[in-house]
Amino acid sequence: MPLIAVLPGDGIGPEVTTQARRVLEALNLDLQFEEAPVGGAGYLASGVPLPPETLALAKRADGVLFGAVGDPRFEALERRLRPEAALLALRRELGLFVNLRPATLFPGLEDASPLKPEVVDGLDIVIVRELIGDVYFGEKGRRTTQEGLRQGYDWMSYDEAEVERIAIVGFEMAKRRKRKLCSVDKANVLETSQLWRDVVNEVAVRYPEVALTHMYVDNAAMQLVRRPADFDVIVTGNLFGDILSDQASMCAGSIGMLPSASLADWSGANGMYEPIHGSAPDIAGQGKANPCAAILSAAMLLRHSLGEEACALRIEAAVAKALEAGARTPDLGGSLTTSEMGDAVLSALT
The missing domain is CATH 3.40.718.10 (Isopropylmalate Dehydrogenase)
Known part of the structure; x- marks a missing residue:
């Protein structure tokens, strides 16, 4: 049973990774999920942004679904204790020298650019x-x-x-x-x-x-x-x-639309997948975050770490279908909440 490490992190990270996980679970792939704190959440939990237990989980997982790190409450800390240090450490410890960042204009988003x-x-x-x-x-x-x-x-x-x-x-x-x-x-x-x-x-x-x-x-x-x-x-x-x-x-219309994959090699082992938008603390907890980048990152996880190309294509098609039907979060000029956008993608998926 493939193990997916879920590291929600700070700000809107927990909100968008929740929606990405919902989409992964809807595919019935018999995945195992394990969650751990990282970034500011890691510092609050253990006094360091990357707790040893979190790193150990990331190393043994088949893929890492990452949210975002960054919290203004910790900006006065020395650099090694700030939330962002966790992300750099994960990249270094997992040997993730490749970062793939696709930028695609989905049909219907021409006016959003x-x-x-x-x-x-x-x-x-x-x-x-x-x-x-x-x-x-x-x-x-x-x-x-x-x-x-x-x-x-x-x-x-x-x-x-x-x-x-x-x-x-x-x-x-x-x-x-x-x-x-x-x-x-x-x-x-x-x-x-x-x-x-x-x-x-x-x-x-x-x-x-x-x-x-x-x-x-x-x-x-x-x-x-x-x-x-x-x-x-x-x-x-x-x-x-x-x-x-x-x-x-x-x-491409919004930073909320871009996923990324961080890999150590083409096999995708221990790959880490995250939206590129950051923690956006100004909108955290308000349900305004666009989960599409996190959902598309989950698709990249399936493609590169689990070899599930067909399921990855299904997710990408579902996001395109939801957008084409008019589903929009505030960053795209719409009014859907984060969870409602997740609902729209799930509806298109099924």
């Missing part, structure tokens, strides 16, 4: 983001300069092996789609990015069937607004991927 319908029409992107390197995991700290000024620093770095393995994922993903890969960097300024570009070019020799292009991150941000449908697969580093995937979410 801030872009003109003719600009956003056909949007279907996958951003392959490297997840356990870059400035997020590099040396960081504060020091005093010779002039007596406070200075903060964060070390950005990648070695060639780290770039090679994420580039391979990007090429493999592109090979399965439209055979177009755009590598995003800042090689005109950053030595880290120049190495990135050099290694991606070296890997490209193994994939002659994939058309590779390179783009500086500032230009990529502009083109995502100007002609988003021109992109197919984007591969990029941790920092740039974090920013561009949030931007892509708004092209």
